[in-house]
Amino acid sequence: MKIPSYEVQGLSTPVGFITVVVGEGLIREVLLMADETQARDALRQKYPRHAWTEAGPALAACVQLREFFQGERSAFDLPLDWTRFTPFATAILRELARVPLGATLTYGDLAQRAGYPGRARAVGRVMAGNPYPILLPCHRVVGRDGRLTGYSGGEGITTKSRLLDFEASVVKNPHLLRKIP
Structure with a gap:
C-alpha cells in the first residue's frame, strides 16, 4: 500500500x-x-x-x-510550515498572528508594524497568498478607509464579514472565552 x-x-x-x-x-x-x-x-x-x-x-x-x-480560543498553537515564505512574507505573517481577536488594522498599519512602512500593496499580496486563513487572521486586515477588501476564502468578502462579525460577538461577550491559550 x-x-x-x-x-x-x-x-x-x-x-x-x-x-x-x-x-x-x-x-x-x-x-x-x-x-x-x-x-x-x-x-x-x-x-x-x-x-x-x-x-x-x-x-x-x-x-x-x-x-x-465555539468562542473558546482566540489564538492558535500549531506547526505551520514557515519555510515556504520569503523573509518579508514571514515578517508580515508573524506580525499578523499578533493581531488580537476582534481587532482590525489596515494593510499599511500591518506593513508599519512589521517594519516595512510604505509597503501596503506588498502586504496585500501576502494576504492574498496566505495559506493559513483563520490561523493567521488575514480577515482582520482592512482597507485604509476601513472597508472590507479582498478575501480568497469561502465566499470572499461575505466570509470575511462573517468572521469579523463572529469575533465582535465573542469580544462583546468575554465570558465565552473560556480557554485562551
Missing part, C-alpha cells in the same frame, strides 16, 4: 468547510471553501495523494478551529 504524501482533516464551520492539509508533520495549507464538495474537489486537484486522518497536526488544527468557533 502506497503511503499518501499528505494527511487531511476537515471541519464544517459557520463560515464554510475547512480542510487542513499536513505534509511531513507540518501544516501545509488550510483550505476554506464554501462547502465540503468544493473542498473535496480542491483537494483532489491540489493534493491528489492525500488521505483523511484522525490524528496528528491535522486533527489538532481541527480541534483548535472548533474551539475558536
Whole structure:
C-alpha cells in the first residue's frame, strides 16, 4: 500500500468547510471553501495523494478551529510550515498572528508594524497568498478607509464579514472565552 504524501482533516464551520492539509508533520495549507464538495474537489486537484486522518497536526488544527468557533480560543498553537515564505512574507505573517481577536488594522498599519512602512500593496499580496486563513487572521486586515477588501476564502468578502462579525460577538461577550491559550 502506497503511503499518501499528505494527511487531511476537515471541519464544517459557520463560515464554510475547512480542510487542513499536513505534509511531513507540518501544516501545509488550510483550505476554506464554501462547502465540503468544493473542498473535496480542491483537494483532489491540489493534493491528489492525500488521505483523511484522525490524528496528528491535522486533527489538532481541527480541534483548535472548533474551539475558536465555539468562542473558546482566540489564538492558535500549531506547526505551520514557515519555510515556504520569503523573509518579508514571514515578517508580515508573524506580525499578523499578533493581531488580537476582534481587532482590525489596515494593510499599511500591518506593513508599519512589521517594519516595512510604505509597503501596503506588498502586504496585500501576502494576504492574498496566505495559506493559513483563520490561523493567521488575514480577515482582520482592512482597507485604509476601513472597508472590507479582498478575501480568497469561502465566499470572499461575505466570509470575511462573517468572521469579523463572529469575533465582535465573542469580544462583546468575554465570558465565552473560556480557554485562551
